Amino acid sequence: MKKKLSEGLSALVKARTGIDGLDEITGGGLPAGRPTLVCGSAGCGKTMLAMEFLVRGATQFDEPGVFMMFEENAAELTANVRSLGFDLEKLIAEKKIVLDYVHIERSEIEETGEYDLEGLFIRLGHAIDTIGAKRVVLDTIEALFAGLPNQAVLRAELRRLFRWLKDRGMTAVITGEKGDGNAITRYGLEEYVADCVIILDQRIREQVSTRRLRVLKYRGTAHGMNEYPFLISPHGFSVLPITSLLLEHAVSTQRVPTGIDRLDEMLGGQGVFQGSSVLVSGSSGTGKSSIAAKFIETACERGERALFFAYEESAAQIVRNMRSVDIDLQPWIDRGLLQIQSSRPTLQGLEQHLVLMHGAVQTFRPTVVVVDPISNLTLADDDSEVKPTLMRLIDFLKKEQITAVFTSLITGGDSVSAPEDTLLGVSSLMDTWLLLRNVEFTGERNRTIFVRKSRGMAHSNQVREFILSDRGIDLVDVYLGGDRVLTGSARVAQEAQERDAATLRGEDHERKLRQLGSKRKAIEAQIAALQAEAEADSEEVHFAIAQELLQQKATHRNADAMKHQRSGSTEQLEDLVKEIV
Amino acid sequence: MTNAHLEAVEPAGETTHYVLHLYVTGSTPRSIQAIANIRKICEAHLVGRYDLDVVDISEDPMRAQSEQIIAAPTLIKTLPLPLRRFIGDMSQTDRIMVGLDLRAGGAAIPTERS
DSSP: OHHHHHHHTTTSOEEOOOOBTHHHHTTSSEETTSEEEEEESTTSSHHHHHHHHHHHHHHHSSOOEEEEESSSOHHHHHHHHHTTTOOHHHHHHTTSEEEEEOOOOGGGEEEOSOOBOHHHHHHHHHHHHHHTOSEEEEETTTHHHHHOSOHHHHHHHHHHHHHHHHHTTOEEEEEEEBOSTTOSBTTOGGGTOOSEEEEEEEEEETTEEEEEEEEEEETTSOOOOSEEEEEEETTEEEEOOOOTTSOOOOOOOOEEOOSOHHHHHHTTTTOEETTOEEEEEESTTSSHHHHHHHHHHHHHHTTOOEEEEESSSOHHHHHHHHHTTTOOOHHHHHTTSEEEEEOOGGGSOHHHHHHHHHHHHHHHOOSEEEEETHHHHGGGSOHHHHHHHHHHHHHHHHHTTOEEEEEEEOOSTTOSSHHHHTTHHHHTTOSEEEEEEEEEETTEEEEEEEEEEETTSOOOOOOEEEEEETTEEEEEEOEEETTEEEOHHHHHHHHHHHHHHHHHHHHHHHHHHHHHHHHHHHHHHHHHHHHHHHHHHHHHHHHHHHHHHHHHHHHHHHHHHHHHHHHTOHHHHHHHHHHHO | OOHHHHHHSOOOOTTOOEEEEEEEOTTOHHHHHHHHHHHHHHHHHOTTSEEEEEEETTTOHHHHHHTTOOSBSEEEEEESSSOEEEESSSOOHHHHHHHTTOOSSSOOOOOOOO
16 A cells, blocks of 8 residues: 555655654655645744754755744744754754844835845845755745735745745745634735645643644645644654554564463463553453553563553552562663653643653663553543544554553443443454453452453453452452352352362262172172072083983883893893993 | 934934945846936935945845845945835835935935836
């Protein structure tokens, strides 16, 4: 997608501003060789933006620049931008930047006929030629309207000026004061600068001030249409970094253990994906922070860096409290692997917090980030604003392959469905959602945990009991007694009951086995007796048969002997007697 | 303009010396017009007591910067004080006369207009 985009825009060359986030919104920078109008009300950062554009151009992109100012003089400007870390004097000495202060005192001037602004052109042209400038800033050229009486001449000359800048191929930033009502600028500068218009805005809501930037118009290119918060920090101008224009961050199949073995088991046995976002939600006292702290401790044990944004407790307080569940964070802080940044959520607007977080992440380069809790950050803001800003943070962390744990406080008790729904906006951005819940039963409150969702992995559908003790964090299977989940002492009682029942059942089995054994022995004895009887029977039968045979034979002999006797042979009779005997 | 400032300034009399700088851009018709017009005024009213310095800022851009020249042509009256700037081709003589504090007779000297 990115490729297609850049192919389509090959005709439009862009000059990178080097300003955090702005190049992302504009898809690569301001239109090169054309003027861009930056407008906004007083004090919203126009000059800072223009100056950073120029300084970054001179230092990073080898494009020297001319700063023509109409309101501040060189000394004032130099002092002002020093707070952003820009050393103008050095850049001027290196011939990378030229400052020209144009001052008009209306009371001194008398019109005596026809004139033009050739003097301005000559000065600008001279400054450009001196250093071979590629960039020009006019801040704020509208001052001429107050200084010169003839507006018709001025307008004609401004049109000529912008044309002239284009012809010379200058990438220019022209600042303008915001007009009343719908007017973009007070003197209608947008009429002359039609290529790119950026609007800066500063607004205060609920006593928190937020600066925002919007690309109103960018001829011939796709650009982010939204308002983006920005911050002027000691590192310069920073538009909240946007990566959400394209959803194309690389994903990792690497898994990161949570530090709680049984929890990893519930998450397919290996923990969460590296670079994914984990939401831990629950009402107060369900152990959200402890899970987050364990996660951090485990990361530090692997030698990785972790960043903890705390919006409820101070760093010292977190360290002390986590000791009670056997998590000692102090050694990791000492070794520089863990940074805890505590601040009041109401100190700044949500966007500003996010910009600061972004800065901290970029400086510290952690692999794990914890925000505890995000629900506090969103306190002062509209729900409608929370989602897009959080999305930007999550996108940024994903892009950097940082695993993020967000805790979120659910208000409104522990009822089954309602409080979860209040998080729906945020939860859809999360890859893994752990839900902690207090279960109150038989006079005690116990913690339970379950995996509400976990993208891209098999995960347990079971509710576990979540135990925090001085031995650390553990998960235990809950007992399902009848139609409800048993936890805490009810679970222990149930466990004991089941154990007793098991013992009883065991004894019963042994008894039955013994009975079976003796029965078998009795049967065996019976079998032996029956066999003996059978053998005795068969012997008798054989004996009877033999007897019968003998009798038969004897009968035959007797018959023969009779025959012999009747025929009168004594010898035969004797033989016969012998035979019989 | 404060009163103190005014007191410091000598009333423009017949003896006051004038120092004038005319900044033009090359030899454009408007430049030539302006030079001719201002010379005519000076010769008519300031004979022998004026210095007129004509500067071509396209030749000397640094002067344009240091003297805060934006419009061309620009005439700067450095003396007598207060400093005054006149922009244009110097064709509106009455305005220059008022600005230079030369209201002798009040009759305007005809000058050429471009």
